[in-house]
Amino acid sequence: xxxxxQSPQSLIVQEGKNLxxxxxxxxxxxxxxxxxxxxxxGLIFLMMLQKGGExxxxxxxxxxxxxxxxxxxxxxxxxxxxxxxIYLCGADGGDNTDxxxxxxxxxxxxxx
Amino acid sequence: xxxxxxxxxxxxxxxxxxxxxxxxxxxxxxxxxxxxxxxxxPPELMFVYSYEKLSINESVPSRFSPECPNxxxxxxxxxxxxxxDSALYLCASSQGRMNTEAFFGQxxxxxxx
Numbered sequence: 542x543x544x545x546x547q548s549p550q551s552l553i554v555q556e557g558k559n560l561x562x563x564x565x566x567x568x569x570x571x572x573x574x575x576x577x578x579x580x581x582x583g584l585i586f587l588m589m590l591q592k593g594g595e596x597x598x599x600x601x602x603x604x605x606x607x608x609x610x611x612x613x614x615x616x617x618x619x620x621x622x623x624x625x626x627i628y629l630c631g632a633d634g635g636d637n638t639d640x641x642x643x644x645x646x647x648x649x650x651x652x653x
Numbered sequence: 654x655x656x657x658x659x660x661x662x663x664x665x666x667x668x669x670x671x672x673x674x675x676x677x678x679x680x681x682x683x684x685x686x687x688x689x690x691x692x693x694x695p696p697e698l699m700f701v702y703s704y705e706k707l708s709i710n711e712s713v714p715s716r717f718s719p720e721c722p723n724x725x726x727x728x729x730x731x732x733x734x735x736x737x738d739s740a741l742y743l744c745a746s747s748q749g750r751m752n753t754e755a756f757f758g759q760x761x762x763x764x765x766x
Contacts, residue, residue, distance in 0.1 A: 583757040639684040643695040
């Protein structure tokens, strides 16, 4: 079965700093999603990547899917306290089903 | 309307109780999901319904029983739960068939005593 490993597990940065979160898949990714979650709440969709080499941006967050489609990175520029939360990458099962699985998660804290 | 609504927000139940979690979406999505999330862990897929039919059951114990009465509603019936079943239960929906984002509800915080 497909597994998604995220690194780092947790990150503490000072406001204004840039940071990168990585997501590595054990199999080829057919659809890669990035979500953000505040503690105890639902997941908020950030971006979806499908094609190898694809890059998307939303406000100060940029996500890329590598050419081989087995790794994705999420980059935050000039981090703010509002960026704090848990970032989760998700992937389609790749077996023509509606299965959606998640990575191990990265907990981000941003201090002033 | 891009909302997935879950009720109740919080639930405390005894090990002999029977309760149900409810989820509703009005986006015309054909796939609906139940996830279980323990503290500091990612969501774990439990069930997927496609076109109101159960398509994926991730070997979930029978004390959890899903139901999809119609294309907008998804229930999770709970019976004889254990304290280790205490978790955040998340519902989601999507257009399905890969490469479409899923929308999540705010979750139900379940405590089994």
